[in-house]
Amino acid sequence: MYCDRCGVENFSTAQNCISCGRNLLFGYVVSESQSTALPKATSLNWTRIYAWLAGGAIGFYAGLFFLFPAGYSAILWWIANKTLPSRVQLFVPSLSVQIGHMIWFLSGTVITGLLAPADVFEVIIFLSAITWIIYKPSIGAVLFLAAFQVFGIVVNLIGLTGAAVGSIPHKALAVTIIFRLAALLFLWEGYTIFQRSGTVATNNAA
Numbered sequence: 037m038y039c040d041r042c043g044v045e046n047f048s049t050a051q052n053c054i055s056c057g058r059n060l061l062f063g064y065v066v067s068e069s070q071s072t073a074l075p076k077a078t079s080l081n082w083t084r085i086y087a088w089l090a091g092g093a094i095g096f097y098a099g100l101f102f103l104f105p106a107g108y109s110a111i112l113w114w115i116a117n118k119t120l121p122s123r124v125q126l127f128v129p130s131l132s133v134q135i136g137h138m139i140w141f142l143s144g145t146v147i148t149g150l151l152a153p154a155d156v157f158e159v160i161i162f163l164s165a166i167t168w169i170i171y172k173p174s175i176g177a178v179l180f181l182a183a184f185q186v187f188g189i190v191v192n193l194i195g196l197t198g199a200a201v202g203s204i205p206h207k208a209l210a211v212t213i214i215f216r217l218a219a220l221l222f223l224w225e226g227y228t229i230f231q232r233s234g235t236v237a238t239n240n241a242a
Contacts, residue, residue, distance in 0.1 A: 094214045098207040104143075105215060109136030124170050126230050130222035131166060134185070137215040138162055144208075158188075178227045185216045185223075192216070 095102035113132035120128060142159065145151040165184055169177040192213045199206035 091214055091218060094210055098211045101204075101207045101211045102214075105137045105140035105211065107136075108139045109133045109215075112136050120170065124173055126226035127169055127173065127223065128226075130181075130219050130226055131169070133215055133222060134162070134181075134219045135166065137212065137219070141212070173230065175227075175231075178223060182220060182223055185220050189213055189216045 091102075091106075095106065109132045112135050113128060116128045116132055117125070120131075124131070138159070141155075142151075145155055161184060165177065165181040168174075169181055192209050196206065196209040196213065199209060
């Protein structure tokens, strides 16, 4: 694996460039001290590969229901990498996936006229969690956002069992669940790297 910043060759399992400290997974530069502190790639990377494969399968099944939130997430990912401060860069994948999904969800409910008070409450909770993790990354913010997504997965799974396979509700719920799972995966991955590098504040420091 070659670093796209300095061109130095690294081991295929390397997390950061051995020369310039660039994060080879997320594409941002960390300091030398952080680079030595960050963990190397682990089996979690295989989990990520499996997640992408699962996402591809859902995308094949759901079609446009998957394409739109995936497109929103990709655009947001690119923008966030350019604009968000370094303290939250490791959370960019998770934030992008979650916000991209929320944009798709809101646009769908508004277009169909099915926006309910419960949906508004969900958006408020979601925005609160996103704001918290952006302005003060901490274990509390991570757990709050994770709990939000886990609760959503449970609710969506209940709805999925009652929907006919191949129907619009079934496809929409399947996409929602895979995006929530991806958000949790990226959230955990970002937090573990941040925690082991000593970058994320703990609740005691919050």
